[in-house]
Amino acid sequence: MDSKISDKLKILADAAKYDVSCSSSGGKRKNDNKGLGNAEGMGICHSYTEDGRCVSLLKILLTNFCIFDCAYCVTRKSNDVQRAAFTVQEVVDLTINFYRRNYIEGLFLSSGIFKNADYTMERLVRVAKKLRQEHKFNGYIHLKTIPGASDELIKEAGLYADRLSVNIELPSEKSLQSLAPEKNYGEILVPMGSIKDQLVQAKEESKLFKSTPKFAPAGQSTQLIVGATAESDQQILQLSDQLYKGYSLKRVYYSGYVPISTDSRLSIITEPPIIRENRIYQADWLMRFYGFDVKEIVDEQHPNLDLDIDPKLSWALRNRHAFPVEINTADYEMILRVPGIGVKSAKKIVSARRFAPLQFDHLRQMGVVLKRAKYFITCQTRSLQRQDFDSEQLRRKILFGDGSVRSALLTQQLDLFRQVG
Amino acid sequence: MYFYTYDGSFEGLLTVVFEAYERKAWPTAIEQEHLAQPSMFGENIRVVTDEQKASRVWQGLQRKLSAAALESLYYTYLWEQAGFERLIFDYARLVFDSAESVEGNYTAPFILQVQQIYKQVHREKHRMEAFVRFQKTADGLFYASVSPDFNVLPLIVRHFEKRYADQRWAIYDTIRRYGVYYDLKKTDFVQLENPGLTPKQQGVLKASEYDENETKYQLLWQVYFDNVNIPERKNPKLHLRHIPKRYWKYLSEKQPRLH
Ligand code: SF4
Numbered sequence: 001m002d003s004k005i006s007d008k009l010k011i012l013a014d015a016a017k018y019d020v021s022c023s024s025s026g027g028k029r030k031n032d033n034k035g036l037g038n039a040e041g042m043g044i045c046h047s048y049t050e051d052g053r054c055v056s057l058l059k060i061l062l063t064n065f066c067i068f069d070c071a072y073c074v075t076r077k078s079n080d081v082q083r084a085a086f087t088v089q090e091v092v093d094l095t096i097n098f099y100r101r102n103y104i105e106g107l108f109l110s111s112g113i114f115k116n117a118d119y120t121m122e123r124l125v126r127v128a129k130k131l132r133q134e135h136k137f138n139g140y141i142h143l144k145t146i147p148g149a150s151d152e153l154i155k156e157a158g159l160y161a162d163r164l165s166v167n168i169e170l171p172s173e174k175s176l177q178s179l180a181p182e183k184n185y186g187e188i189l190v191p192m193g194s195i196k197d198q199l200v201q202a203k204e205e206s207k208l209f210k211s212t213p214k215f216a217p218a219g220q221s222t223q224l225i226v227g228a229t230a231e232s233d234q235q236i237l238q239l240s241d242q243l244y245k246g247y248s249l250k251r252v253y254y255s256g257y258v259p260i261s262t263d264s265r266l267s268i269i270t271e272p273p274i275i276r277e278n279r280i281y282q283a284d285w286l287m288r289f290y291g292f293d294v295k296e297i298v299d300e301q302h303p304n305l306d307l308d309i310d311p312k313l314s315w316a317l318r319n320r321h322a323f324p325v326e327i328n329t330a331d332y333e334m335i336l337r338v339p340g341i342g343v344k345s346a347k348k349i350v351s352a353r354r355f356a357p358l359q360f361d362h363l364r365q366m367g368v369v370l371k372r373a374k375y376f377i378t379c380q381t382r383s384l385q386r387q388d389f390d391s392e393q394l395r396r397k398i399l400f401g402d403g404s405v406r407s408a409l410l411t412q413q414l415d416l417f418r419q420v421g
Numbered sequence: 422m423y424f425y426t427y428d429g430s431f432e433g434l435l436t437v438v439f440e441a442y443e444r445k446a447w448p449t450a451i452e453q454e455h456l457a458q459p460s461m462f463g464e465n466i467r468v469v470t471d472e473q474k475a476s477r478v479w480q481g482l483q484r485k486l487s488a489a490a491l492e493s494l495y496y497t498y499l500w501e502q503a504g505f506e507r508l509i510f511d512y513a514r515l516v517f518d519s520a521e522s523v524e525g526n527y528t529a530p531f532i533l534q535v536q537q538i539y540k541q542v543h544r545e546k547h548r549m550e551a552f553v554r555f556q557k558t559a560d561g562l563f564y565a566s567v568s569p570d571f572n573v574l575p576l577i578v579r580h581f582e583k584r585y586a587d588q589r590w591a592i593y594d595t596i597r598r599y600g601v602y603y604d605l606k607k608t609d610f611v612q613l614e615n616p617g618l619t620p621k622q623q624g625v626l627k628a629s630e631y632d633e634n635e636t637k638y639q640l641l642w643q644v645y646f647d648n649v650n651i652p653e654r655k656n657p658k659l660h661l662r663h664i665p666k667r668y669w670k671y672l673s674e675k676q677p678r679l680h
Contacts, residue, residue, distance in 0.1 A: 006644050013648040031586050038583045044551045045663070047674055049650045052659030059649065097638050098645075100563060100588060101555045136587070258653050272653055351525035362528055 009094070011084040015064040015075050016110055018260070021165065021221055021253045024056045024105035024140040028217040029162060035136025036099065039162055039218075043105045043140060057108040057142065058098055062086055062123055066112030070180040071263040072169065072228045075112045078263075085114070091127045092135065099139050106140030106162070107131070117148035125153060128160035140218070145191050147183055154191055155215075158198055163218040163250070166192045168243075171236045175229035179265050189247075195220050196247050219250035226280060227273040228257035228266055233305045234298040237283055241294040244287070254280045279305040286311055289343060290336055308399060313339040316376060317391040323376045324383065327363065328353050339398075340372030360384060372398055422449040422463025428470050429453040431498045434506055435475035437468045438513050447514075451506035478513070485516050490524050493539035499572040500538045508535055546573045550580050552664075552671045555590060556639075557632040563590040564626060567671065574601055578608050595625075639673045646674035 024043025031038040045054035061075070063085035069077040095107045109127055114120050124143050131137040143161040145154050158164055166188055170176045173185045195216065202215035222243065224236060240252040256277035259269050283305060286292040290312070297311050298304070306314045316323065316339050325334050327349060335346045348366045352358060360379050364370055374384040375394055389397065423446045427433035437451055449463060459465050482491060494512060497505050511531050515523050527533045548569075555563035563585065567574075574594050578601050581590060585603065593600035593613060602611045669675040 017649045034586045036587050048663040051654035052656040352527040355526040356528045
């Protein structure tokens with residue numbers, strides 16, 4: 001049986017890996033039944049893949065048999081791959097045993113559509129239920145909802161899962177029609193909307209009754225594939241913005257399309273657009289934590305993010321009139337907009353300047369990247385920059401340094417989750 | 422010139438602060454007894470740890486500092502790098518001598534430094550919580566050995582207690598040669614002095630002591646790790662930044678493949 005399990009794990013982990021979400025944060029489930037596990041607060045990355053992504057959850061498909069034929073997906077019906085299916089018990093055993101050894105924070109279970117949507121969804125729910133009820137498991141559970149599954153099943157899933165997700169995958173209706181003909185936007189957005197309503201309702205009720213069962217306490221998320229179809233960054237980010245605002249999504253994940261499929265319906269690329277994906281994450285970060293509106297990041301004139309520089313610097317170069325910012329008096333919000341100053345340094349600045357007027361040396365010690373920031377700030381009206389540069393000159397100076405001629409693209413860090421500096 | 426020595430405990434160090442104020446004799450150096458060289462010049466003051474004096478100092482600090490600042494002082498103690506006593510002393514002194522709160526005054530070098538130490542120790546704590554790998558023994562104990570850069574064992578107990586309430590577990594620090602053991606009710610600090618063993622062998626399990634399924638799950642974890650990777654996205658630099666090589670020894674996925 002051992003080699004059988006290991007063969008299944010090979011196939012079903014491999015098939016699940018293109019879903020980039022592996023977050024286990026935002027949970028509120030405490031271990032108050034002397035059971036196993038705890039999913040409070042921030043999730044932990046227990047390892048990192050060789051491509052530098054966090055490994056936090058056991059992320060697998062229940063099965064990679066699928067009746068659908070979505071062009072971008074390895075699991076699509078017409079693709080010639082080995083198929084496998086776990087039993088409910090096998091998934092439960094793997095999760096518990098990995099968790100007990102501190103390999104993982106919990107389970108992220110998704111699936112190809114086997115027979116029909118409800119049949120598949122019902123099994124996903126069974127895994128979660130078994131973990132919670134028979135094993136008193138309080139670790140993190142993220143369930144993917146199967147497109148077309150009934151409302152009741154999704155509701156039940158929310159009782160056991162910390163997070164639910166409905167993947168949109170393709171950033172426009174048009175692309176969806178051509179690449180995933182069996183799906184449609186309505187079918188995706190309906191469950192998303194009903195999860196949102198459940199979340200709101202559970203929150204309301206828990207104000208009234210202490211014992212209201214929790215519903216997906218870590219909220220819902222989705223994933224968009226970048227680069228498989230022709231959408232601009234503006235289209236993608238506007239969609240995310242709507243999802244954050246309209247559906248209260250906790251996270252939108254972006255997955256640079258890995259050309260795994262030779263399906264003729266797809267745009268032809270040879271490498272995953274990793275830098276573009278990274279820029280989109282940075283832009284997403286700006287919208288969620290830096291108080292930027294999507295319109296400030298991309299617009300009709302600039303529908304795509306600059307690949308050479310991060311979107312915050314890009315905004316600063318387009319809005320020179322907002323600078324220089326005086327570190328000793330400017331609002332926190334404005335300090336946060338200075339290239340080279342992140343959330344942490346901005347907080348330190350605001351705290352420290354209550355004690356003494358800040359000098360450039362203080363900033364350096366606090367971790368401000370002066371190489372960047374110096375063009376945009378003054379300290380007690382002093383500037384490190386004697387000359388005035390126009391935006392184009394600045395861009396070049398920041399990219400290539402004052403003398404060097406390295407290609408910026410080659411030296412870019414490809415850290416997906418690096419904060420925007 | 423006043424040369425203080427103490428027994429190396431946190432309470433001992435707080436007692437030093439108390440004594441220094443009592444005598445108005447500001448330390449030239451503070452050292453642990455077993456490391457100190459008596460000085461020929463100046464006065465050697467050997468401080469005996471006194472719970473009451475220590476707690477008076479601590480309460481004094483509590484009145485003027487937030488929980489977070491107190492925590493970073495304790496972290497500085499666990500940091501254990503040369504000069505930590507001095508930092509804690511200087512910090513405490515600034516607190517006692519200032520009418521207003523000194524917290525967040527990152528223009529004072531040692532306040533910024535304590536804050537940076539807090540970050541370092543916190544990072545190590547976090548890494549231990551992430552990279553500890555338990556192995557199940559034949560008698561059902563989940564066991565891990567670690568060798569952290571800083572003395573973080575006291576800091577990670579809460580985390581593991583909350584997480585593994587229903588299994589017996591132990592974590593052993595092979596550098597500092599003590600461990601923590603949870604017996605389903607409470608967690609104790611334990612020494613593992615196995616007389617027949619050299620220091621290096623303390624706390625190392627033999628293959629025969631494992632649960633029969635232990636290797637199977639290590640193998641399955643390796644299989645999982647190998648198959649979540651996306652080769653087209655390989656990025657060794659980023660990988661190494663997240664898991665520096667010195668942590669690989671804990672990780673079964675970084676060991677030769679089992680079969
Ligand atoms: S339904 Fe899901 S698993 Fe099936 S082909 Fe489409 S994306 Fe892949």
